[in-house]
Amino acid sequence: MKKIVSSIRIALRALKVNRMRSALTMLGIIIGVAAVIAMVAVGSGATARIQDQIQSIGSNLIIVLPGSISSNGVRLGSGAVVTLSEDDAKAIATECPSVASVAPTVRGGVQVVYGNNNWATTAQGVTPDYMTIRDSTMMLGQFFTDQDVDSAAKVAVLGQTVARNLFGDSDPTSQAIIIKNVPFTVAGVLTPKGQSPSGQDQDDVILLPISTAKQKVLGANKANAKAVGSLMVQAISPQAMDSALQEIEALLRERHRILPGLDADFTIRNLTEVFAAQETSARVMSILLGAIASVSLIVGGIGIMNIMLVSVTERTREIGLRLAVGAKTRDILSQFLVEAVTLSLLGGFIGILVGLASSYLISYFAQWSTVVSPMSIALAFVFSALVGVFFGYYPARKAAYFDPIEALRYE
Amino acid sequence: MPAVISIQDLVKDYKVGEIPVHVLKGISFEIERGDFVSIMGPSGSGKSTLMNILGCLDKPTSGVYKLDDVSVGGLNRDQLAEIRNRKIGFVFQQFNLLARTSAVENVELPLMYTDVSSQDRHDRAMKALHAVGLEGREEHQPSQLSGGQQQRVAIARSMVNDPHIILADEPTGALDSRTSIEVMAIFQKLNRKDGITMIVVTHDPDVAAYANRSLHFKDGKLQLDERIEHPSDAQKDLQMLPPEEPEEVAA
Numbered sequence: 001m002k003k004i005v006s007s008i009r010i011a012l013r014a015l016k017v018n019r020m021r022s023a024l025t026m027l028g029i030i031i032g033v034a035a036v037i038a039m040v041a042v043g044s045g046a047t048a049r050i051q052d053q054i055q056s057i058g059s060n061l062i063i064v065l066p067g068s069i070s071s072n073g074v075r076l077g078s079g080a081v082v083t084l085s086e087d088d089a090k091a092i093a094t095e096c097p098s099v100a101s102v103a104p105t106v107r108g109g110v111q112v113v114y115g116n117n118n119w120a121t122t123a124q125g126v127t128p129d130y131m132t133i134r135d136s137t138m139m140l141g142q143f144f145t146d147q148d149v150d151s152a153a154k155v156a157v158l159g160q161t162v163a164r165n166l167f168g169d170s171d172p173t174s175q176a177i178i179i180k181n182v183p184f185t186v187a188g189v190l191t192p193k194g195q196s197p198s199g200q201d202q203d204d205v206i207l208l209p210i211s212t213a214k215q216k217v218l219g220a221n222k223a224n225a226k227a228v229g230s231l232m233v234q235a236i237s238p239q240a241m242d243s244a245l246q247e248i249e250a251l252l253r254e255r256h257r258i259l260p261g262l263d264a265d266f267t268i269r270n271l272t273e274v275f276a277a278q279e280t281s282a283r284v285m286s287i288l289l290g291a292i293a294s295v296s297l298i299v300g301g302i303g304i305m306n307i308m309l310v311s312v313t314e315r316t317r318e319i320g321l322r323l324a325v326g327a328k329t330r331d332i333l334s335q336f337l338v339e340a341v342t343l344s345l346l347g348g349f350i351g352i353l354v355g356l357a358s359s360y361l362i363s364y365f366a367q368w369s370t371v372v373s374p375m376s377i378a379l380a381f382v383f384s385a386l387v388g389v390f391f392g393y394y395p396a397r398k399a400a401y402f403d404p405i406e407a408l409r410y411e
Numbered sequence: 412m413p414a415v416i417s418i419q420d421l422v423k424d425y426k427v428g429e430i431p432v433h434v435l436k437g438i439s440f441e442i443e444r445g446d447f448v449s450i451m452g453p454s455g456s457g458k459s460t461l462m463n464i465l466g467c468l469d470k471p472t473s474g475v476y477k478l479d480d481v482s483v484g485g486l487n488r489d490q491l492a493e494i495r496n497r498k499i500g501f502v503f504q505q506f507n508l509l510a511r512t513s514a515v516e517n518v519e520l521p522l523m524y525t526d527v528s529s530q531d532r533h534d535r536a537m538k539a540l541h542a543v544g545l546e547g548r549e550e551h552q553p554s555q556l557s558g559g560q561q562q563r564v565a566i567a568r569s570m571v572n573d574p575h576i577i578l579a580d581e582p583t584g585a586l587d588s589r590t591s592i593e594v595m596a597i598f599q600k601l602n603r604k605d606g607i608t609m610i611v612v613t614h615d616p617d618v619a620a621y622a623n624r625s626l627h628f629k630d631g632k633l634q635l636d637e638r639i640e641h642p643s644d645a646q647k648d649l650q651m652l653p654p655e656e657p658e659e660v661a662a
Contacts, residue, residue, distance in 0.1 A: 321507045321520070322520070324468060325524070326492050326496020326525075327524050328488075328489045328492045328524065329492075404468050
């Protein structure tokens with residue numbers, strides 16, 4: 001231990017002799033380490049943002065949409081005919097063991113008026129289960145209850161965007177708004193969720209009890225009063241997603257009397273899976289950025305090797321003298337190895353500081369979220385030490401096997 | 412007196428391309444412990460090669476070299492380094508001090524490769540520097556010392572590990588005559604007071620005159636082995652010189 005400390009002292013002194021050269025050599029490692037840390041930070045920032053967005057749409061979420069149906073050979077577009085009903089929702093909730101809860105929804109575009117302000121948005125008719133399925137919470141007021149749904153109460157819950165556009169900064173709760181000439185009371189405002197993974201503003205929405213929405217706002221389907229636009233289903237756990245999908249498929253085919261082999265009149269989508277793919281691509285991106293950055297670390301290492309070779313040649317006589325007075329092979333080897341590692345570790349340390357600073361600057365100026373993981377710092381540090389050992393070994397070995405006579409005579 | 416160095420039929424060949432060059436052509440001699448031997452000869456006589464072998468920096472092609480009854484021929488690189496470290500001190504013509512390193516740290520260098528603690532190292536280096544008359548210059552760097560002072564630092568370095576032998580290769584080659592005598596005075600003191608075996612390679616008969624024995628080489632062979640009955644006394648010679656001018660300090 002004492003020996004290592006004194007070796008490091010000797011190495012530092014040798015590096016101090018050629019300050020400029022040591023600094024420039026270190027610069028290679030500094031840039032390499034800083035690049036790795038900053039790039040990984042940008043990459044993990046992107047991954048973290050996508051994870052947040054996936055969280056925002058709700059966990060273990062499955063959406064059942066009305067599908068295309070063929071009528072006398074004419075295929076109609078998806079959703080053209082409403083095939084899902086509130087009864088389907090109830091059936092899924094009670095009969096599928098992998099399903100935690102189901103929220104039937106209807107949706108449509110509406111114009112909302114408050115005083116002199118008005119705003120075009122999407123109205124969704126939902127049940128209180130919607131809140132748990134979407135992992136939503138209330139920022140102000142209360143969500144409507146099952147009684148409100150049963151009694152088709154004229155209450156509305158606003159998304160943040162809608163609230164801001166109609167009410168500005170004032171509190172919208174208990175205020176009266178008008179949707180399609182029907183007065184509603186604002187029950188509360190949702191906690192903002194921001195963008196969905198597909199880029200939609202999830203706060204530009206107004207939630208109504210599904211019954212009220214169908215009867216007063218969006219208009220009920222004349223043929224089937226119980227028809228709904230889509231079903232949001234939450235599986236009991238991420239592992240239960242696949243079985244939930246199968247159970248829903250089987251149940252709905254049975255309920256809709258679709259013979260085996262025929263196309264279903266509904267589509268089931270595993271939303272989490274769709275967006276998890278995006279997360280994977282972001283992660284690949286961050287690995288790629290890190291890999292490119294580590295190339296510069298290797299280039300920095302080659303710089304160290306180059307300078308150590310120059311240094312060994314310059315100090316041939318010194319090496320010869322040390323060998324003559326009794327330095328063993330491993331003494332010279334460790335002297336130059338410690339010097340190379342000191343150089344690279346010092347560079348690595350400064351590089352970490354520069355990397356932290358630049359990831360902060362990136363998030364400040366480019367408004368990108370960056371996440372510096374302690375793991376990437378530790379990795380960069382260890383990697384820079386390894387670069388020192390790897391690229392310092394050859395010059396050190398060369399020095400250690402000098403012929404003392406030749407080395408002493410070297411001019 | 413037992414022999415500290417014993418050499419028998421020592422041969423050293425170098426290969427220059429395909430042609431072998433015979434540098435040492437079968438040399439035998441012994442050096443007793445506590446002796447002061449000069450090795451003389453014209454350039455190309457093989458005296459430097461012999462010096463390298465005596466200093467365990469090089470190995471003979473054939474023949475036996477025993478140092479303290481240990482045959483050196485079969486030892487590997489690191490074992491030779493250990494012998495150099497423990498038993499041999501080197502003094503070179505060009506001093507070979509580490510630049511930008513203080514005198515005391517230069518002297519400590521051989522002890523860096525031993526188990527001696529850093530405090531001990533420092534104390535022993537200071538003692539060695541004082542023994543060669545460099546009190547007050549311990550923290551000077553080589554560039555701040557005169558040639559004679561630099562060579563004295565080198566001598567302090569050669570004796571700091573209490574060697575059995577000090578090998579000096581043209582130690583006065585880069586010095587004026589006065590500092591040459593000063594250096595020889597230190598050698599005689601080390602030889603007589605501390606009983607260190609001194610071996611000095613030189614082509615200067617005045618320098619060889621301070622030794623007790625002189626080995627003359629020519630064409631890779633030992634030509635003359637003469638014992639000097641009354642070697643010069645460097646200390647006395649110094650007193651006979653005109654008073655010392657202020658020592659010149661190299662820029």
